[in-house]
Amino acid sequence: MSAATVRALEGRACLVAGASRGVGRGIALALGEAGARVIVTGRSSEAAASTDGRPETIEETAREVSARGGDGLLFRCDHTVPRELDALMAYVRRVAPSIDLAVLNVFGGNDGFDGERYPDGSSYGTPFWRRPAARLGHLMETALYANLLTAQALAPFMVAARKGLIVVSTFDAGGAYLGDAFHDLAMASSARLAFAMAKDLAPHGVTALSLSPGLVRTERAIAAGLGDDAKESPLYAGRVVAALAADRDVARFAGQVLHVADLARLYGVTDLDGLQPRRYEPLQPRNAVP
Numbered sequence: 001m002s003a004a005t006v007r008a009l010e011g012r013a014c015l016v017a018g019a020s021r022g023v024g025r026g027i028a029l030a031l032g033e034a035g036a037r038v039i040v041t042g043r044s045s046e047a048a049a050s051t052d053g054r055p056e057t058i059e060e061t062a063r064e065v066s067a068r069g070g071d072g073l074l075f076r077c078d079h080t081v082p083r084e085l086d087a088l089m090a091y092v093r094r095v096a097p098s099i100d101l102a103v104l105n106v107f108g109g110n111d112g113f114d115g116e117r118y119p120d121g122s123s124y125g126t127p128f129w130r131r132p133a134a135r136l137g138h139l140m141e142t143a144l145y146a147n148l149l150t151a152q153a154l155a156p157f158m159v160a161a162r163k164g165l166i167v168v169s170t171f172d173a174g175g176a177y178l179g180d181a182f183h184d185l186a187m188a189s190s191a192r193l194a195f196a197m198a199k200d201l202a203p204h205g206v207t208a209l210s211l212s213p214g215l216v217r218t219e220r221a222i223a224a225g226l227g228d229d230a231k232e233s234p235l236y237a238g239r240v241v242a243a244l245a246a247d248r249d250v251a252r253f254a255g256q257v258l259h260v261a262d263l264a265r266l267y268g269v270t271d272l273d274g275l276q277p278r279r280y281e282p283l284q285p286r287n288a289v290p
Helices: 022-033 059-066 082-095 133-163 181-204 217-221 233-247 261-269
Strands: 013-017 038-043 071-076 102-103 163-168 207-212 257-259
Touching: 013 022, 013 133, 022 038, 022 059, 022 102, 022 233, 038 059, 038 082, 059 071, 071 082, 071 257, 082 133, 102 133, 102 233, 133 261, 163 181, 163 233, 181 207, 207 233, 207 261, 217 233, 233 261, 257 261
Parallel strands: 013 038, 013 102, 038 071, 102 163, 163 207, 207 257
Antiparallel strands: none
């Protein structure tokens, strides 16, 4: 971790949407390391159902944020339901005078995935003409639409304050195909959402950008036996987000798709093991034109 991010967010209020597990949790914990007040949201809660029956919850995330030196707060919210977002905003008004950073990491695209197949019987990479189009609709609702609704709810806070940073999670492979048509479209749309928001928000002093981690050792990845292939811990992306939030010139990145590995080198951020995993590069087909 860079010394520049230690307690660099003391007194700042942040919201991480989709923080019960995975990259969202890693971001929330790193913001706690940096001394921020962090509101974590998601559907998985000790007080209600947890998605796919997984053990991770927003309560667990909030407790660890506080244990790392931040102020962990939580609010259970389905980000596809406007009335629940209204309740979240009412809560935000009570606990934070303004929101300095919002991380939009909502993604329900893996709901019901058993490691091999989705509930509709398709697997990752099934050709687009052999799977129900409703699968794409679900992806768009639980990623693009949910994050857009959340941004619409949060933007007035930031516009009124004429400051703030919005980070949208995505996965970018430099134009290469991600191997699944629906996932590829969802990720490209998320990045484009950040680009469009950046254009609308720039005149109001608010910055929006998208952030792409590499292959991350999330709880799901480990459960699926992919932990050895994933070179980044969730905290790696989180420490980069903390550095972005502390950067007074972050507006220079408005609308861009940024990679965790590139920013880690820029800011001097390291992963849990003290290393800086390199940027994810997809394997190229053998017959690809160089």
